[in-house]
Amino acid sequence: MIDVEDLIALVRNYNPRTNDDLIRRAYAYGRQMHEGQFRQSGEPYFTHPVAVAAILTEQRLDDASIVTALLHDTIEDTKSTYAEIERLFSSEVAELVDGVTKLTNLQLSSAEAKQAENFRKLFMAMSKDLRVILVKLADRLHNMRTLKSMKPEKQAQKARETMEIFAPLAGRMGMQWMREELEDLAFRVLNPEARNSIIRRFITLQRETGDVVHQITADIRLELDKAGIEADVYGRAKKPYSIWRKMQEKDLAFSRLSDIYGFRVICEDEADCYRILGVIHRRWRAVPGRFKDYISQPKSNGYRSIHTSVSGRDGKRVEVQIRTRQMHEVAEAGVAAHWAYRDGVRTKNPFAVDPTKWIASMTERMDEDDHDEFLENVKLEMYSDQVFCFTPKGDVVQLPRGATPLDFAYAIHTRIGNSCVSAKVDGIRVPLWTRLKNGQSVEIITAEGQLPQASWIDIVTTGRAKAAIRKSLREEDRGRFVKLGQELARAAFDHVGKKASDKALRTAAKQLGLADEQDLLARLGSAELTARRVVETLYPELTLATTEEVDAQRPVVGLGADQTFRRAHCCQPVPGERIVGITYRGAGVVIHAIDCPALVEFEEQPARWVDLNWQPGRHKAVYTVSLELTISNDAGVLGHICTIIGEQKANISDLRFTDRKPDYYKLIIDVDLRDVEHLHMVMTALEAETDVAQIARHRDLSLKP
Template identity: 40%
Template sequence: MTDKIGSYLNDQEKELVEKAYAFAAAAHSGQYRASGEEFIEHPLAVAAILSELEGDAQTLAAALLHDVVEDTSVKLEDISSEFGPEVARLVDGVTKLSRIQFHSRVEEQVSNLRKMFLAMADDWRVVVIRLADRLHNLRTLDALPREKQKQIAEETLEIYAPLAHRLGIWRFKWELEDLGFRYLHPEEYRALEQEIAAKQSEREAEAAMIIEQLHTKLEEAGIHADVQGRTKNLYSIYRKMKTQGRQLNEIYDLLAVRAIVDTVTDCYETLGIVHTLWKPMPGRFKDYIAMPKPNGYQSLHTTVLGPFGQPFEIQIRTREMDRTAEYGSAAHWRYKEGRADESFDQKMAWLRQLLDWQREMTDAGEFMEALKIDLFQDEVFVFTPKGDVIDLPVGSTPLDFAYRIHTDIGHHCTGAKVNGKLVPLSYKLQTGDIVEIMTSRHSTGPSRDWLDIVKTSQARSKIRSFFKKQVREEDVARGKASLEKEIQKLGVKWADIDEAGIFDKVLERLRYSDMQSLYAAISYGGISPVHVAGKVKDEIMRTQPSLMPQKEELQKPPTKQVKSPEEGVIVKGMSDFLVRLAKCCSPVPGDPIIGYITRGRGVTVHRIGCPTIQTLKDEERFIEVSWEAEVIGSYPVEILVEGYDRPGLFADVMAAIANVGSNISKATAEADSDGIARISAKFDIHDLDELKKLVADIRRIKGIISVDRAFGARR
């Protein structure tokens, strides 16, 4: 490694690397790996791998020190004082959270990945060090038990190899894939290796002939080119056999030829020469020069029929493109602190999108599954109307595109045009499509059906967050109404309490950040409104006793036995007025409600927050309504439950509903391909408190993701 770094680092930079080696060797003194070799051999090997990519001095120093904080008594502060904050930040980014107790291996794995992604967003060199670390661990995996080998190999194929692909570091990607394949499926690996080796001499002879023919023609055209040939890596061949259900003798494009030229013009001229030498296969040409991949990869790809009638792929690119293809982000070492220019920053946009949705996922298993889908995917490349390229997973829809552009565009999407024509929101986007999203300010937000349409975890997460926020707004309104009722019983005006600062003191005593949080807690049963009102009264008596009425009237209003749900509603300023509960939102006693005077049908009562209210334009026809103080009756509601599919989930939910004595009128269940079960249940309930208790009971059932109240329960 000394010779290698001497070829591109100056004396001061070499001194930093040598100092880091001496520090790490002293810290790891007396430590040995499972293979029996001294521990320092591992960080030294990691740094050597990175030196082959011409890693900068800070990266090499961090690579040498990357296990010091995790495996010795050295603290991060010691690294910072000895080597500076930049090296310390890189070391911290690759240090695992080994001193924290986790409930499961998945939780530990997710926590470490989250930490790495956050550090990577600040400095992408963190993940390059981690990839080199993983690569050397795989090279020396023989010393570990079989179960540990499988665990590391599986994680490599699911997370680290796709990360290398995303960063465009093909040199890492191929070796990570093949080593992961070797240890996860050793028998299949050996069988495929032997089968390919059996005809390797034939392929080498064919490659030599193709290379010679192409090189001769390019020289005649005055194009200076380096022409190379190689067999595709084992894991990519294995995946193609598995996904396409083929045997090796049915996989024809095992050979790839690469022509590396001086200029972009040379690339296209070379393409013309290739197509005159060999017949191109229809639909197998890709221009990644005009439309680069998000990781910065540029090249021309064409598949042609070779001299023996076998298809083979030719990749054509410039020397700078080849360096980016081999080293990906590592081709940008020279940018200060791992930060590149604006164009490179745009290529890393996928990471910021990844961070956006992963912050919203609290369940470790859900995060891991979403990460695997979003990292390891085939892509389509589509255009905005302005010509910007957006990459999405194969199978993505206009809704995925809308949420990739901006959350608000997704939420307010009303339709889409692809290539100038209206398409359904479920349309599967194709590479080259020009996508235009139509929006409306009057849109009430996403539909739950969209969860079955979208492909990306980002879009699904944003839609779920919308409904969670909607539920919170309803909770705030319900909680406030419940507290207002209890405060009214005290005989004190709400405005007087607020003006006297009583609520601020109560919030402090109860440890809530604001009134909205308190209202929401009251609604979902976290705290009783009676308890809060008691604290309000205590604070009044302690600081503002004059606010209390001289004589408290504690007469309890009579309970009203209603024959129909509508009889439990009071219309302000009117009596004997026809009242109808809106079927679009199905209010129950305890819901904050509002009335709307209809033509010929009296007053229709809606839940506050009902989407239908937004469509009612005549504000003068809204009227104040309230529930009777005590109502005994039954009211129809519908809930929507999401959970991880398992045997007995539906029965557990139905049992919870039956336990509160509710009459179930209709219930349905279905599960999607992601293993998510969706249950809809319609039943009668007495009031909001009973419903909240039921919802809390269902949320405690194993595997439940969400429980939401639907609009539209009907008798």
């Protein structure tokens, strides 16, 4: 454990004016309060608060933050009280300790509805003083570093919570080093085999190629010396989790990953950043599409840097980040740079943004959104990376990565988004679901009378756009949705022997935090709320698992009484998947999966789209899905495959070979299934077989709907 004088020395390194007596008193008080308490590892418990304080000294935080770290568990775990801490130290410290205590008591990985409410509390605490979350993040980091002494199930729970909440939160607040370490520590628990595999491959790669990082770093330094530019160059291999995530996102094997090394060039001023960029691009070939200028277009958390990827030594692709020293401080510390001290005074870094702006933007919507929407918006904001696009007049619109022209339209104004009919990107007309890229110019085309379509929910990515679309859909079609919701509620309640009375629905609405039973029915009809959840809210001991089978003749909700339907051959949607209907004159409605590529030809015909949902309950195994398999050409393999499908209570309705080779067969098997879960069970069982080399869902767009 770090001695109090050593801790004071760490603080004095960046803050010579530190209040030594305050830290000594806090150290002594915390040690006394935790006397006799031990961690799971057997160490005295007070070693943990001291380690958290030491982590905060690395971020050069003020005395109040250091003292809070030393006392952050006293109110929760000892006989200490808020009043006593306020009396002995200060109201500022008492408020911070109380804030950390409240965050510790939030079960952020609990059920969704409760999780949303806890996120509200989290952001309310952060909005009062963001130092609370800085202490909490340091607390979580030390807990993750010392996780091995906990039970395996507790390790997994803490790791999931870290991966889902604290790591992206650290990233959103600009503390990239902490995000990377939290992710890697959680990855070590959640998927140790994958992590060890990547590390082994790194070792093998280094054995084959030598110290590539040192070689490329020396190459960059040589080029900068030739140009007479003073700068520091640092290189490193990327973290195992970062590599694994890239492998998953791009579906690439490790051997095909090219940019597994990252390099930073840190210089004195902004002009040198662009000179260095020129030197690097003259020496090595730039990789198209991999250049980002966050100096001229900073991220919302204050991050500034130039990113470029080049083909370096031996053709290896490497990423180079170029920034000034002040930019680097913000890139490393994030919002912590707002409180950082140096030489006894608070640092005035021109690039450190006011961290309360993002928190304020989130808390503004707390009263407008319901639980689920608020939680969705928070996660979208936390995980987002930014792209910058331009209006025809040259104004910059900042959006999360993956945003579409519809998101762009809603970012300008809700009215523009609601009346959007199409868009032009760089002067070329594109579908509304096109993913926007940095620097593109976007023109939104609107029309009077146009209203948001239900399918837009799956196109947009921003919380603002989703909330606006849902609100418009609720208002526009409220009457139809209420009527549809009444039918869904009646059927769901009948299945469990209950009546969907006004009082029952009113009670369920209150439990779910909705305005009244009409609001509940409207959300049921618009598929924002499931009938299962309504029933389970009132009768948690009952489930819909024992309900009668859904009538295979009317398995979907949303069709007119006289409308006929059939499933599209191209995408073969099954219960459990989001669906949409396309009307055909004289041929009824054809049901497509919402992500079916065939829908692109109907983009300009919104009147033909019908919002549909599958009936709740158990469906019969009558929905044919085509599976494409590659299997070993050995005796008995095909028979074994058919047996596996039968064991999953699925029927094979057709089987055809598409390719025969001496060592393998390719074939398409048509299987009759109940729903998307049944499909997952069958595919998982087949994928686990060693004789199955590949399996995928077969979709043939050449087939007419």
